[in-house]
Amino acid sequence: MDRRGGISYKFNEPGLPDLARDESITITGGRIMKYVWGVIGLCLLSLSANAALVSRAGGQAYYDSVLNITWVADANLAQTSAYDADGLMTWADAQGWIGSLNTASYLGVSNWRLPLSNLPDPSCSIQYNPGLPDPAWGYGTGCTGSEMGHLYNVDGIKTTTPAPFVNLLSSNYWSGTESLPAITGAFTFTFDTGSGGVQNPIDKSNTVRAWAVSPGDLLAVPVPAAVWLFGSALGLMGVMRRKISG
Numbered sequence: 001m002d003r004r005g006g007i008s009y010k011f012n013e014p015g016l017p018d019l020a021r022d023e024s025i026t027i028t029g030g031r032i033m034k035y036v037w038g039v040i041g042l043c044l045l046s047l048s049a050n051a052a053l054v055s056r057a058g059g060q061a062y063y064d065s066v067l068n069i070t071w072v073a074d075a076n077l078a079q080t081s082a083y084d085a086d087g088l089m090t091w092a093d094a095q096g097w098i099g100s101l102n103t104a105s106y107l108g109v110s111n112w113r114l115p116l117s118n119l120p121d122p123s124c125s126i127q128y129n130p131g132l133p134d135p136a137w138g139y140g141t142g143c144t145g146s147e148m149g150h151l152y153n154v155d156g157i158k159t160t161t162p163a164p165f166v167n168l169l170s171s172n173y174w175s176g177t178e179s180l181p182a183i184t185g186a187f188t189f190t191f192d193t194g195s196g197g198v199q200n201p202i203d204k205s206n207t208v209r210a211w212a213v214s215p216g217d218l219l220a221v222p223v224p225a226a227v228w229l230f231g232s233a234l235g236l237m238g239v240m241r242r243k244i245s246g
Helices: 029-049 091-103 147-153 225-245
Strands: 007-009 025-027 053-056 061-064 069-072 126-128 137-139 172-178 185-190 199-203 213-215
Touching: 091 172, 137 199, 147 185, 172 199
Parallel strands: none
Antiparallel strands: 053 061, 061 069, 069 213, 126 137, 172 185, 185 199
């Protein structure tokens, strides 16, 4: 114990900063705790920053840890895979493309589907209520309840900022959600920056693009390095407390 009431420690752990690793330094118990909590804070920030979209299958898909769904990385896969000549499909054709992905177990899974739109979605700029028994639904801009609306308005995925996705085009994309009471229609979403991200129902006979999504995580989630550091910081805090109390 030095005259300031501190405790001398010799740090030899390879993961600690050079200041603490290379020499014996005298630091107070309070400074130790601040250091430990600082490490924990950095770990939590790292986890938060990478929590939204996580690469899967070598970058061929991205897992959205907030919505618990996995997006195909190529937003125009129907065309680039040569399934459809121009990637523009009716709603029924888009469902047929989804079926082909499931038949082929694309990326090892067979539960691909079109993205869903919430009914109702009070976050949308325009609300429509057809009356019972049909649910109210929202359309227009600002929609965050739908999976594509969340991708655009929350994650910032747009035609001008598509990363980490590729081939995101200025076109409507089919939703798997039909627009009630007119079952002849289904919702669409456009990722065009100029439009502000519009969700809108259209007739299923129109030809627009489709983007495949799978419920849940495509692969088992590995333990990220930040989690290991978080556990190490907790362990160091426990050791420091025992030494101080001793």
